[in-house]
Amino acid sequence: MTDVTNEEHGLREQLEAERKARREAERLAAENARLLYDRQDELELLEMVAAASNEATAIEPALGAAIVHVCAHMRWPVGHAYLVDPATGALRPSGVWYLEDEERYAAFREASEQPGVVPWLPSQVMTTGESAWVTDIDDVPDIREASALHRVQIGKDAGLRAGFAFPMLIGTRPAGVLEFFTPGPAATDPGLVHIMDQIGVQLGRVVELERSNADLEAFAYVASHDLAEPLRSVAGFVALLERQYGDRLDDRAREFIAYAVDGVERMQRMIDDLLLYARAGTSDLRLERVDAGELVAGALRDLGTAVAERGATVEVGTLPVLRADPGQLQRVFLNLLGNAIKYTAPGVSPLVTVSGRTAGDDAEIAVADNGIGIDPAEVERAFEMFARLPGNAGYQGTGLGLAISRRIVERHGGRLWVEPNAEGGSVFALRLPLP
Numbered sequence: 001m002t003d004v005t006n007e008e009h010g011l012r013e014q015l016e017a018e019r020k021a022r023r024e025a026e027r028l029a030a031e032n033a034r035l036l037y038d039r040q041d042e043l044e045l046l047e048m049v050a051a052a053s054n055e056a057t058a059i060e061p062a063l064g065a066a067i068v069h070v071c072a073h074m075r076w077p078v079g080h081a082y083l084v085d086p087a088t089g090a091l092r093p094s095g096v097w098y099l100e101d102e103e104r105y106a107a108f109r110e111a112s113e114q115p116g117v118v119p120w121l122p123s124q125v126m127t128t129g130e131s132a133w134v135t136d137i138d139d140v141p142d143i144r145e146a147s148a149l150h151r152v153q154i155g156k157d158a159g160l161r162a163g164f165a166f167p168m169l170i171g172t173r174p175a176g177v178l179e180f181f182t183p184g185p186a187a188t189d190p191g192l193v194h195i196m197d198q199i200g201v202q203l204g205r206v207v208e209l210e211r212s213n214a215d216l217e218a219f220a221y222v223a224s225h226d227l228a229e230p231l232r233s234v235a236g237f238v239a240l241l242e243r244q245y246g247d248r249l250d251d252r253a254r255e256f257i258a259y260a261v262d263g264v265e266r267m268q269r270m271i272d273d274l275l276l277y278a279r280a281g282t283s284d285l286r287l288e289r290v291d292a293g294e295l296v297a298g299a300l301r302d303l304g305t306a307v308a309e310r311g312a313t314v315e316v317g318t319l320p321v322l323r324a325d326p327g328q329l330q331r332v333f334l335n336l337l338g339n340a341i342k343y344t345a346p347g348v349s350p351l352v353t354v355s356g357r358t359a360g361d362d363a364e365i366a367v368a369d370n371g372i373g374i375d376p377a378e379v380e381r382a383f384e385m386f387a388r389l390p391g392n393a394g395y396q397g398t399g400l401g402l403a404i405s406r407r408i409v410e411r412h413g414g415r416l417w418v419e420p421n422a423e424g425g426s427v428f429a430l431r432l433p434l435p
Contacts, residue, residue: 059176059206063096070180079178093113125165129169131166135187137160160183162182162184227267231267234260290324292329299337303337315351315354317353323432328412335401337352350369354366362432362433
């Protein structure tokens with residue numbers, strides 16, 4: 001009887017151990033599933049912010065998208081961005097906010113945007129260059145700066161208790177700080193901190209790109225002024241020389257003057273095109289619904305003299321309505337049509353055909369010519385700045401027209417390329433999203 005009792009007891013213990021093992025396995029499986037879900041959710045957050053950063057050409061839209069995505073992911077009601085002033089190195093509040101309840105957090109926003117306010121949490125990030133997480137503001141050591149303490153107190157009055165901030169980095173140097181707040185204590189999430197650090201690097205690249213574009217535009221304006229001024233002086237003195245001493249100059253001297261005038265004019269065209277290239281990458285796009293046919297007609301009016309002098313025939317088919325910046329896109333057509341008319345063999349009348357079609361959600365416009373064509377091995381080089389292709393030596397130009405055109409088209413979310421024309425010459429095609 002004892003043996004039977006011991007056997008039953010052993011079976012019960014074994015069964016209970018198996019139940020405990022099963023419950024532990026289920027717990028671990030549920031925990032792993034939750035962790036996997038959290039990590040997947042965080043990767044999706046990273047992908048969304050990366051997509052918004054890649055599409056942005058200015059920092060504030062990228063910051064706005066990042067703050068909204070992060071607040072939605074963390075379910076925290078307040079998010080805000082600070083930027084470093086490149087001139088002074090000081091941290092300044094931006095106008096980029098997410099406030100779940102604007103009325104409730106209005107005083108906190110006002111306190112954050114006061115001149116001279118030293119935000120405690122972003123200051124910590126700027127000092128260390130690393131993320132900072134406050135699980136409960138009451139556990140923070142004494143804050144001595146009066147303005148920072150005032151902001152913290154107003155946040156507490158609005159119910160904010162926990163905070164988190166991370167840097168936007170250019171290399172190892174902070175270019176700004178994003179901060180987030182929530183009511184109630186919140187424990188540090190190391191996985192989320194890691195994801196936020198990666199987001200900070202992405203946003204830092206947008207800041208760097210925006211500043212590089214601003215520097216490029218500023219350089220282009222300064223360089224154009226510094227170059228254009230002496231050019232105007234040279235042109236003026238050459239004109240004065242011809243006007244005052246023209247009756248004493250022989251044919252050789254007049255030829256030299258013509259060379260000088262031609263050089264000045266070519267340099268001025270290059271300066272103008274450099275400015276166009278800088279603006280094509282930095283100026284804001286004024287997008288609206290535009291008829292591509294009207295833009296082509298406007299470009300042809302500007303090219304009227306060239307069309308008449310070359311005896312060109314330009315046939316324009318039905319073209320789509322696009323969402324674009326009219327001035328910039330007309331510049332593209334001006335360049336493509338101008339090249340089609342210019343780059344034809346001597347004695348050949350230019351024949352240019354402009355056609356359009358839809359391709360899914362995109363519109364495609366082709367400019368076909370009967371010109372000298374482009375070697376297939378040189379098609380990408382044709383879009384480089386100052387490109388001079390074999391066979392183009394006898395044609396004047398700055399070598400910037402196609403580079404400008406591609407830059408404009410790509411900023412519109414499209415692409416521009418060239419293919420051989422089956423009937424001789426080239427076909428330049430651009431594809432843009434339909435409105």
